Amino acid sequence: MSPEPHSYDFRLGIDLGGTKIEIVALGGDGAFTHRKRVSTPSGYDETVQAIFDLVAGAEQALGGRGSVGVGIPGVISPSTGLVKNANSISLNGHKFDEDLGVKLARPVKVNNDANCFTLSEASDGAGAGYKTVFGVIVGTGCGGGIVVDGKLIEGPHMVAGEWGHVPLPWPKPDELPGIPCWCGQQGCLERYISGTALAIDCDGPDARDAQDIPARAAAGEEKAKAALARHSDRMGRGLAVIVNILDPDVIVLGGGLSNMEHLYADLPPVMQKRVFSDFVHTPVVKNMHGDSSGVRGAAWLWPPVKK
Numbered sequence: 001m002s003p004e005p006h007s008y009d010f011r012l013g014i015d016l017g018g019t020k021i022e023i024v025a026l027g028g029d030g031a032f033t034h035r036k037r038v039s040t041p042s043g044y045d046e047t048v049q050a051i052f053d054l055v056a057g058a059e060q061a062l063g064g065r066g067s068v069g070v071g072i073p074g075v076i077s078p079s080t081g082l083v084k085n086a087n088s089i090s091l092n093g094h095k096f097d098e099d100l101g102v103k104l105a106r107p108v109k110v111n112n113d114a115n116c117f118t119l120s121e122a123s124d125g126a127g128a129g130y131k132t133v134f135g136v137i138v139g140t141g142c143g144g145g146i147v148v149d150g151k152l153i154e155g156p157h158m159v160a161g162e163w164g165h166v167p168l169p170w171p172k173p174d175e176l177p178g179i180p181c182w183c184g185q186q187g188c189l190e191r192y193i194s195g196t197a198l199a200i201d202c203d204g205p206d207a208r209d210a211q212d213i214p215a216r217a218a219a220g221e222e223k224a225k226a227a228l229a230r231h232s233d234r235m236g237r238g239l240a241v242i243v244n245i246l247d248p249d250v251i252v253l254g255g256g257l258s259n260m261e262h263l264y265a266d267l268p269p270v271m272q273k274r275v276f277s278d279f280v281h282t283p284v285v286k287n288m289h290g291d292s293s294g295v296r297g298a299a300w301l302w303p304p305v306k307k
């Protein structure tokens with residue numbers, strides 16, 4: 001389908017997650033002019049239909065036609081056109097962007113949720129005004145995205161910024177030979193710095209939730225303090241490699257762990273020690289748009305409407 005001129009009345013962003021689908025219309029001032037959430041259906045056709053209904057509802061409410069961008073927890077393979085790595089929803093193996101585009105009678109842009117997060121924060125969030133933005137989502141998993149001069153860097157394999165599945169750098173003897181990862185490799189950063197990994201490191205193999213660990217550390221629990229120190233050191237090492245390769249102007253943290261305020265103080269000294277430079281000034285900052293960054297970034301997959 002050939003791209004049509006950008007002649008829409010407004011931008012619609014859709015965040016397709018494992019449990020819910022959210023749609024927003026993004027006004028020119030960055031505020032939402034429409035917002036709705038529904039539960040994610042289990043089947044593929046039902047998911048496409050649910051998105052169609054959300055778009056139709058938004059356009060009826062707003063009176064006009066919107067550009068449509070969709071954020072998904074996976075990517076569309078450039079070699080096959082099929083969705084891959086979207087394990088929490090029923091899109092794998094489908095030409096989702098094409099199918100949705102036919103249904104909506106317009107081209108649809110689809111990108112992964114970490115890229116949408118980074119695009120949102122770089123456009124009008126915590127990374128606004130910076131040339132090169134590295135966005136990080138650290139929650140149950142770990143993803144990343146790169147925006148330069150307001151544009152997403154995707155790469156021919158659509159993996160640019162995917163720092164969760166590179167090896168933990170400068171491993172210590174007790175970090176070797178590396179924890180096996182679901183992706184087939186071992187020693188992946190995600191297995192050390194995600195919230196799940198932090199919980200397991202602190203409380204054992206059945207632990208999943210890291211949220212209360214900072215409070216326990218603040219209350220003096222040695223086990224929690226030690227786990228947080230290991231976690232900050234590992235995440236700082238991972239970000240130091242990003243600085244060595246990309247040298248971004250800012251690093252924006254998102255996902256559940258971005259609410260752990262100690263990270264903003266603890267990461268820079270680790271990076272200072274590891275980056276190949278006599279000084280390291282890269283700001284590591286918290287996202288501005290919180291949980292809304294994904295759906296906002298989906299809307300930002302299309303340029304602003306010119307009126």
Ligand SMILES: [Zn+2]
Nearest residue numbers: 165181183188
């Ligand atoms: Zn991996």
